[in-house]
Amino acid sequence: MLTAIAIDDENMALEVIKAHASKIPFLELQATFSDGIQGLEFQKNTPADLVFLDINMPDISGIDLAAMLPKGTLVVFTTAYSDFAVKGFELDALDYLLKPFPLSRFLKACQKAQEWKALQPSDESGHLFIKTSEGQIRVNFEELLFCEAAGNYVTFQLEKEKLISRLTFGELEKLLPSFFTKTHRSFIVNKNRLTKVERHQVHLGSHIVPVSISFSGSIL
Numbered sequence: 001m002l003t004a005i006a007i008d009d010e011n012m013a014l015e016v017i018k019a020h021a022s023k024i025p026f027l028e029l030q031a032t033f034s035d036g037i038q039g040l041e042f043q044k045n046t047p048a049d050l051v052f053l054d055i056n057m058p059d060i061s062g063i064d065l066a067a068m069l070p071k072g073t074l075v076v077f078t079t080a081y082s083d084f085a086v087k088g089f090e091l092d093a094l095d096y097l098l099k100p101f102p103l104s105r106f107l108k109a110c111q112k113a114q115e116w117k118a119l120q121p122s123d124e125s126g127h128l129f130i131k132t133s134e135g136q137i138r139v140n141f142e143e144l145l146f147c148e149a150a151g152n153y154v155t156f157q158l159e160k161e162k163l164i165s166r167l168t169f170g171e172l173e174k175l176l177p178s179f180f181t182k183t184h185r186s187f188i189v190n191k192n193r194l195t196k197v198e199r200h201q202v203h204l205g206s207h208i209v210p211v212s213i214s215f216s217g218s219i220l
Contacts, residue, residue: 002114006032007039007065008054008078013099017052017078020106027110036060040068047073050094050113055079066093072174074116076109119175128175130156130165137163145204146189147172147180157207181218183211191219 004027006017014032021029030048033039036057043051047070055062055077066075080099094116095109119129129136139156148155149169156163172188179191183202187209196203197219201210211219 001028002026002050002110002117003028003030003048004050004052004110004113005030005039005043005048006052006078007034007036007057007062008032008052009034009036009057010054013054013078016100017106020103023103024107024110026114036062036065040065043069043073049117050074050076050110052076052078052097056081074113076113116171130163130167132163132165139163141177141180141190142192144180144190145193145207146187146209147176148209149186182215183209183219184215185212189219194219 004021006014006021006029008014008017011034014034018029018032021027030046031039031042033042036059039051051066051069051073053062053066053075056079057065062077062079066077069075075093076095076097077093078097078099078101095112097105097109119131126142127138127140129138139158143158145157145159147157149167149172152166152168154165154167154169154172156165169186173182176188180188181191183189189202189204189209193204194202195205199211199216201208202219203209
């Protein structure tokens with residue numbers, strides 16, 4: 001079951017989301033909020049998988065609110081202004097719904113969230129599944145040395161092979177456990193597999209990954 005909340009200062013917009021959600025069997029809309037701060041507190045205390053979030057709200061914008069949500073929260077922006085679309089995707093929003101959106105478009109966003117949730121590992125799993133051109137491939141965290149991002153693609157460097165998946169860097173960070181850390185704006189390494197740490201680079205066996213100054217303090 002996919003759990004969700006909705007935050008929008010317009011009651012009519014919340015009623016539309018309620019009506020759409022009631023027709024989707026795998027979605028449980030737990031609560032709706034016309035006040036952004038109240039919605040944020042609810043999400044921090046009893047986190048849902050997904051937040052439908054209006055961007056243009058009076059007290060605090062959805063853009064600012066999204067940055068305060070707990071790590072791992074999936075966000076679908078809902079707004080009447082298409083100008084916000086680019087900014088929404090810069091924040092790694094899962095989707096962007098332009099009001100008024102029909103049930104079919106709402107369902108598509110929910111299906112995307114459901115698929116994404118299925119890919120996210122639990123703390124005990126020790127692995128994740130990534131989408132490649134050959135299908136869903138299981139990757140064990142202990143075998144994953146580092147990841148390198150390039151645009152909307154990520155290379156997963158394993159002990160004996162590398163895999164490429166269509167994924168943003170922000171999405172990648174949500175999938176990895178805490179012993180993975182950034183060394184550079186394009187690299188995340190497995191701290192458990194480090195064999196040598198230098199000022200401007202780290203070694204993972206025969207592989208060398210760059211280290212930028214802004215991330216040097218988080219390596220060890």
